[in-house]
Amino acid sequence: MQTEIIPLGTGAAIPVSDRHLPAMALIHDGHVLLFDCGEGTQFQLLRAGIKSLRIEAIFITHLHGDHYFGLLGLISTFTLLGRSTPLTLVGPAGIQTIMCAMPGFDQAHLPFELTYKELHEGFTREVVVETEAYTVEARPIEHRIQAVGYRFQERSRPGRLDPDRARALGVADVKDFARLKAGKPVKLGGGHVVRPEEVVGPERRGVSFAYVTDTRPCAGGVELARGADLLYHEATFTSELYERAIETGHSTAIEAATVAREAGARRLLLGHFSARYTDPSVFIEEARTVFQNTEVAEELKRYPI
């Protein structure tokens, strides 16, 4: 079950020619989730070769325009294409009111079901999407306005059954194979019991991805990134502009790396760079002094998790 993320926009609020506004696609077994949706996201989806109609849920971190103005065009395109499958839109309180103020965005005008899930100031943790294959959890993070971070968690799957070993132990019936795979013991004809741990390998851990932007380094970010296979964390500034990071509610590259280390994340991807930086290698250099396994997020590159 392949899971990958594709950064669609790694810039901050002011557009620059080589970085787009915040958006990140996650593809799991053909299902697409979108984290943030800055202006132009639908074009970046086209360039990435991702079918926008496959997006099942969109997670908005906060209501600064650079993180959600692309919703308007994307949802209009869904309407023009006659989308019929439901869509979930998760974000801070107020997002539904804003969207519904635009003509054509109330449920009566949409050809598909659009479900809003709003996270209200003061919430501490909430599982906002749950399927048989994965969950997405939200936690508050710390920005100038209410902001939310997210964690995608693939569910762990049962271990693999070794059919040769099972047969050698006398298991023959298809139903008994299924019982063992489901973790239940099987009593054979002669009274002998085969326990699942004799024939089934260890549970396969699901992969995880944390999306943490825009924020100061904070407990919510650390909890979302706890043991994550991949953490995307904003690094708007380098430490030279530490004061500016505090003033504006953002993080430096070193702070992002510190979150990754504290959380025991496996890999760190940095993004949301201020327009003043033309060479992102400075972020890497800083961050690697704290957390070695750091990369700069490249737009449209596919990162398997």
Next chain:
Amino acid sequence: MQTEIIPLGTGAAIPVSDRHLPAMALIHDGHVLLFDCGEGTQFQLLRAGIKSLRIEAIFITHLHGDHYFGLLGLISTFTLLGRSTPLTLVGPAGIQTIMCAMPGFDQAHLPFELTYKELHEGFTREVVVETEAYTVEARPIEHRIQAVGYRFQERSRPGRLDPDRARALGVADVKDFARLKAGKPVKLGGGHVVRPEEVVGPERRGVSFAYVTDTRPCAGGVELARGADLLYHEATFTSELYERAIETGHSTAIEAATVAREAGARRLLLGHFSARYTDPSVFIEEARTVFQNTEVAEELKRYPI
């Protein structure tokens, strides 16, 4: 006084990878006007090398999202950049209510003065912007919802004074040169009168540009394009899809060409092509059967008027 237009987006509502959403910049003597502002316009301005802060007025044709969603990001960027010069936003009735419903877009939150000019259903003609150098006129056009077309008209300027000829007739005083240039006669010392037409060439006609989209071919479009140096007219379809053009309130290439011919326009630029067309040469072929001086609008190309 150079005037040029730069198509920023020549696509229709559904994004395709090689055509952007509707927007057209006009540059006159360093002043920038913007006609329509689809999602992503601020990125196209960057790519065109046009400083967005120089935009003095924006003219929206109608309130379908593909023609105005880019306003949100563009105006946010103005705020982030600390714009202080006034901006005029012209569009159909309702545009101010929509914009002000977005957080941060009411006058109290903007660092510059934003003046709305709304055109109400039933208006017939209105000069919406007027400076010493040009006027912009609006007229209703015919779409599925209220839609407005625009005409930029540079003011005509006095003819050039021929200084050698003036001197030969005895004019010497700087003030007399100025009087003649202003169209007034000058009485010389000996009582001889020099009339302006003796030394000043013909009035220099101002250039004109009509922006007509989205619409059926209509009287408003013809009047806007009357004798225009350049007409940009939508051609969403070729005549094969004539019925579809009627249903959706759009024009075929032949209809656009017919408007250009009826109006006596000098040149026709076609745009707003439906996503189904990958090769725009079909539009040219059709249109030229009616109006020879037709081109397909190319994004980011500069068209002097």
